[in-house]
Amino acid sequence: MENAQQEKNWYVVVTYPNLERKALLNLLKNNFIAFLPLQKVQRKWSDRKKTIEIPLFPNYLFININEKDRFEALDIYGVKRYVTFGGRPAFISETDILNIKRIVESVDLYIEHSLVKGDAVKIIGGPFKDMIGILFKKSGQARFGIRVESMNQTLSIEICHTLIRKVF
Structure with missing residues (x-):
């Protein structure tokens, strides 16, 4: 039992709205190991x-803490x-944390949450890079329409949503 209490796990912590960074800084100041994945928008x-x-x-x-010190983190502002x-704190495997860190540290993590059907979007990668078109549907794969004005035609392709950005 003593050994289990000394083993550290990554736990998922809920913060108050818009206090994620403040909670992270306060945890770090109090010598906790914490991780806040960020994305560019x-x-x-x-x-x-x-x-x-x-x-x-x-x-x-996310906070890396042992069972014994788990309640101390709840005293931290934010x-x-x-x-x-099931009444037990959820913890995340070290592998999952490393995967999240790897994704966040990749060249450009950019997640577009505000895309809706009918938006004008631009492809930012792959063979269709820099083409502009209309988003027909949004799901794991986005249906993307490319309007070829000179031919008065629209081509439709399936493309990963991570490869498109909204055109303002």
Whole structure:
């Protein structure tokens, strides 16, 4: 039992809204090992567009802690509670945390949440890079239409949603 309490696991922590970074900083200041995956998104204001970093999982972060010290983290400003399953705190495997870190650290993690059917989008990778078209449907794969004006035709292709960006 003593050994099990000393073993550290990655737990999922719920934060108060928009306090993910503050909770992370407070956890780190108190010598906890914590991880907040961030993603880049492009936001448009009336006068400019700006790329900002936001949490990949809003209101969640990960903390590597042993069972004995688990309750101490709840005293940290910004931390609300642990995610639980069946009354027990949910923990994530080290492999899953490493995979999330690898994805976040990849060249450009950019997730577009605001795409809807009918949006004008641009392909940012692959053989159709820089083509602009209309999004026909949104799912794991997006149906993308490319309008060829000179022929008065529309071509339709399936493309991964990570390869398209909204055209503002």
